[in-house]
Amino acid sequence: MAGNSFGTKFVLTTFGESHGVAIGGIIDGCPSNIKLDLNAIQEELNRRKPGQSKLVTQRKEADEVVFLSGIFEEKTLGTPIAFQILNTNYKPQDYDLLKDVFRPSHADFVYQKKHQHRDHRGGGRSSARETAARVVAGAIAKQAINPVEIKAYVSAVGEVSLSKKYNQLDLSLTETTAVRCPDLDMAKQMEQLILETKKRGDTVGGVVTCVIKNVPIGLGEPVFNRLEAQLAKAMLSINACKGFSLGSGFEGAKMFGSTHNDYYNEDGSTKTNFSGGIQGGISNGMDIYFEVAFKPVATLLQPQEMLTARGTLEIVKGKGRHDACVVPRAVPIVEAMAALVIADFIV
């Protein structure tokens, strides 16, 4: 069954195994005549790229996006926008020992069971590399939905968690820290936790918070295509994502209605925003904000017990270049998926 497309009006279809020739995608449904800043797209891709700081994997990927169609004289044509990123710096030999071995908490096992054939040289479609195509498409979506603005940041790494809410933070500081946390003190603690974890050959999870501003009233449909339902699907479609919460989220489940209700101002805005900018599946014009939980990366640079294709258990030491914490690089991916959701409702 096909499953590599996202959206119904602004549709992204992606392709590419992590260790194949290239990854990329096609955007179908982008309106015509939008002036595109191609540098801004490459910059978003650079934010996702490995090797940006000592916190993340030092694997170098050129990750240059090339556009094949849909853009003429720097403006969209209204036709499909195809793009690709060559896989230039992979080391498939790192994966030779994984040919007949299933890593714990990886997709190797289920791929083999589902398809009876897989590209063992990396995660194939389940590799985080696939998200580069989302970032490219998201960067185009961001330009298509202007002036809607999307800003994500790291709000927790392991047990180190921000207590300040998004509106108590200066989000312009996010990109000034390697860990992409706008609270500079907490950023330091997070970075230290990641480095310690990395030293042990271990990995750690974290949380990304995302804020969407300037949303017009009326996006989303009641019932199944609620705006929050699409956002939840978008986020849970990101590798390693384990949870999504909108507005008050799981905290809201503990509250009473008399506190949780967002009372109106006379202009239709609300005094509080526990709802997270969405009522009955439809944007109400207030900020949309949500949290996305990521589990720790499954690839550890320490010996682990693995299952072989022969049905035995073996201790194997992971090789390769992997992040000790995925959340700093997840920030642009969360933004990209949010932009794709909004674009799908707006265009």
Next chain:
Amino acid sequence: MAGNSFGTKFVLTTFGESHGVAIGGIIDGCPSNIKLDLNAIQEELNRRKPGQSKLVTQRKEADEVVFLSGIFEEKTLGTPIAFQILNTNYKPQDYDLLKDVFRPSHADFVYQKKHQHRDHRGGGRSSARETAARVVAGAIAKQAINPVEIKAYVSAVGEVSLSKKYNQLDLSLTETTAVRCPDLDMAKQMEQLILETKKRGDTVGGVVTCVIKNVPIGLGEPVFNRLEAQLAKAMLSINACKGFSLGSGFEGAKMFGSTHNDYYNEDGSTKTNFSGGIQGGISNGMDIYFEVAFKPVATLLQPQEMLTARGTLEIVKGKGRHDACVVPRAVPIVEAMAALVIADFIV
């Protein structure tokens, strides 16, 4: 934009305003020749029905499902299964005072802004009544996906929260309590909290946990149609839902990889199940379990400040018959949506 269908192969489309003639739906894609237990469908609907206990609204709804097509000699024909439930016991006069008033944290305001026309006699499509159609379709899906088994229960009401995990509980006790919590001690505390809240004219949120057993390996697609992405979408499409977490969820974000990884047994099962039964978007044969957070119901039986269509604020006292806590009645809805997701991947 259309938004009232769920699924791509086993597709449910629903219709109906809460105070119109009827609600109902069409299931398209149900395989032929499935023997249906029609009583079991009605029983699921009864679980969702108002007025079942003193905990929930005493509003009586007959809620009898009538099938119009797709079933012949008690077996599915492979053709669309249409069904309807008449709206017999509504009191539209309860809503007369709401004609030009927008209730806080309700969808009235955004509906009016989006459509410039709405059925003010209740929530229209955003009413929880709409979920009755989901329960009917879910009950059919449950029969179509046999022997997959889906069991949900209330794991938190307000601050009263179970510390036991699903596999430490006897889920056969769930339906023996009014609050649908299989931990009988905690059930009592939850019920007490709901009754106190109700007495104050207030409401309180809660959490539903859902477990899916006997799932075949291989359901779900990598990338956008991951099994967890569809589950998240399904849950966030339920009224009042504010969050979804799979397996370790937000707790997993605090963990280290060396603890979080689910190591294999020789038969391909895993020793732990932080993953929640899904790897890389695909079921791995272990139990799938997830939590769903619900905010407190927005309708309070106490005076609240509301926005009028004229742009003024007025104190209005809510009328009507509404639940003080939605989660006991949300249990069958969560199960129904989970069944629809699984059916869509299995058929």
Next chain:
Amino acid sequence: MAGNSFGTKFVLTTFGESHGVAIGGIIDGCPSNIKLDLNAIQEELNRRKPGQSKLVTQRKEADEVVFLSGIFEEKTLGTPIAFQILNTNYKPQDYDLLKDVFRPSHADFVYQKKHQHRDHRGGGRSSARETAARVVAGAIAKQAINPVEIKAYVSAVGEVSLSKKYNQLDLSLTETTAVRCPDLDMAKQMEQLILETKKRGDTVGGVVTCVIKNVPIGLGEPVFNRLEAQLAKAMLSINACKGFSLGSGFEGAKMFGSTHNDYYNEDGSTKTNFSGGIQGGISNGMDIYFEVAFKPVATLLQPQEMLTARGTLEIVKGKGRHDACVVPRAVPIVEAMAALVIADFIV
């Protein structure tokens, strides 16, 4: 696999076996705030109804449409519009002898092979009765796409075929003839042919021509969702349809480019219209016109050889009340499907 929905933005899903409780459908995606003339909808349904003249079957079907949702104070709500038509006047005993018999050129055989279970009391989903739901939805679509105007008529019955093109005819005369042909002389010949055919217990095929006026420029997408591709799909989805041709159609295949090209006037209209109002998949503002071929009805009121479930051949005499020629009643169905296509591109 689901297959009972049509459209992507203005979506019709239909249900109902010909001899079940009811047939009907749900329209999802109809814009809000459209004032609906409910009588006009019933009138369209009356045009399709059996028993209107001596030319067509004398079977009486009340065929009254009842709306269940989506309309409030005679205006659309933007929510799903559900409707149903009860099956009141069927005589299932007419079909008893068909329980284990497959009629030639009917769908009985393939249904049984595909589903291993069927409602033998009539054609089930393959019955022409199913098209009543399309006519209701088409009547709503017609109102939603105003001022686009859709007019179909019978242009051939058997060998009796109009030589005049649509723009040489007074289409306001169509409904004044029993056969729905605006050329009154030809109409008489057609009617005579149908009556003679009926007397013999035989049936005869025919052609419906459809014209769409006042189409805005720009409907349709290049490549797969061309306007003509959707029209072709729509028409070939009607029972007994064997062919579709746009503009010059199969005659165009015989022509030279120097004759076939439609040269422009200065205002962007064209001097000729061999293209049939569509260029590169997109409407160009000229009239869209196309022809739809229908085979003769398969049910004959004379003895025919049939296949039994036991694999033997038997002579059986058809019973029941069936048309000798389907095209007069196909006229409103062709219009309805055309309206659904246009609505899907316009809304």
Next chain:
Amino acid sequence: MAGNSFGTKFVLTTFGESHGVAIGGIIDGCPSNIKLDLNAIQEELNRRKPGQSKLVTQRKEADEVVFLSGIFEEKTLGTPIAFQILNTNYKPQDYDLLKDVFRPSHADFVYQKKHQHRDHRGGGRSSARETAARVVAGAIAKQAINPVEIKAYVSAVGEVSLSKKYNQLDLSLTETTAVRCPDLDMAKQMEQLILETKKRGDTVGGVVTCVIKNVPIGLGEPVFNRLEAQLAKAMLSINACKGFSLGSGFEGAKMFGSTHNDYYNEDGSTKTNFSGGIQGGISNGMDIYFEVAFKPVATLLQPQEMLTARGTLEIVKGKGRHDACVVPRAVPIVEAMAALVIADFIV
């Protein structure tokens, strides 16, 4: 609105302007573990390529397909198959004079009106070049649906039309003639007509007949997703296509039911096949056959009156390298689209 995808389970999405960097596509939903003959794919592409004989344009296009993903060790992975064909031999200067001019019966005008921005260097998405991507995908579909066999041929060029039916012809001769007609005498007449037409700087239309053999019983859904409805959509989505007819087609509209009905043999096959292998939207196991009408190519190599962007009419002489008759090269395209339809129902 997106419109560049075809299919729901075996989905092709294409991209590329005729004079951009490349054209290509992504196939999503191709089952895993299918051994692919890559040469056979390139050979299909060669059949569509310009410059194969004196009958067709002498424009040389390398047209080499490159696969970027989805294939590993010559077997499909079950992941998206991305491919591209570079545009190497275009001469955009041929089109400079068309920048502000709309050619008759071309899509230039409607593209400009719809998108307010277009790639004037050729037909953009409406160019026949786009069909190369369909041929690649169709070649993969052919291998995926084995042993279903699809054979198309030219059955008419202008007024030169075969009277023999497909089952009176030796279809293995099709590719031995430049015009792709298996009736060698008629092939000569067709070729002569094309050459005379070409000499005059004119173009001529034609008809392609397609036969699908070894079709399993049960493909297709009743109502909207009938097999013939998808075939009609597929064919009408090909550039220059003006008509589709299945089995008896427009001739069937002239017939009586007593002649047209296909009576059964005891094994469930039928004695005649006016139905064209489909009953009630579902394949019945007999050969599927249909005709596709193509209009004459709109680009003439003679002076023609064109509309300018300023709203004036001017005589312009077409340049470039274009076919005098499209049907010989349409044969592999018709086969490809048929293969995509069958694959979508089979996988």
